[in-house]
Amino acid sequence: MNFPVLMTERLNLIEINEEHVASIYSIFSNEEVIQYYGMSPLTSVDQAAAMVNSFANGFEQKRSMRWGIVWKETGELIGTVGLNNLSLNSKRTEIGYELLPAHWRKGIVTEAVEAVIDYCFNELKLFRIGAVTFPQNEASFSLLLKLGFEKEGVLKGYLYQDNESHDAFIFSIIQPEWRK
Structure with a gap:
């Protein structure tokens, strides 16, 4: 494929x-972007190169997909949106996204996530898309709710960042609920 x-x-x-690699480094080394990501900021370009390789390996093994979000106006890669824990057999995945702060609050992530959800339901024929957020990441879970995701509950101690465990909100949308 x-x-x-x-x-x-x-x-x-x-x-x-x-x-x-340089764009991925600028995104994933930015503390504002990574604040609610569940990992520490990247500290070297080599780490960004390894991350790019992991994106390629995940796609090759059909367990994840990660798109670069390119702003057409400038050709700049300004964020990513992707599928984690992809299971084509079980017809489910989880979605995640991040964007450089200079591009926040412009509807860019909404536009990107809508395109990926359409792809998941119409091309991959998935049934369920989940999402996990830090409870403090109001911008992220507000976006999910706006797109029709439902909050299913709290996963206690699910995320590990900065040497401690954090609770997470879990959201989902299923294919029959998309665009109804």
Whole structure:
């Protein structure tokens, strides 16, 4: 299977490769971006290169997909959106996303996530998409609720960051509820 390129009005969602290591480093080394990500900020370009390789391996093994969010106007890679814990057999996945702070509050993540959800339900024929957020990440869970996700509950001690465990909210949407 070739990596699917998705296009929206303002964005190209593309496969992330070695050309994008510097952009991935700038995103995942940014403390504002990583604050609610469940990992420490990257501290070297080598770590970003390893992350890009892990994106490629996950796709190759059909267990994840990660798109680079490219702003059409500038051609700049400004964030990522992706599927984790992808199970084509069980027809489910989890979605995650991050964006450089200069592009927050412009509807970019909403546009990207909508395109990926459409792809999941219409092309991959998945039934369920889940999402996990830090309870403090109001922007993220507000976006999920706006898109029709339902909060299912709290996963106690589910996320580990900064040497401590944190609770997480779990959200989901199923195919029959999308765009109804």
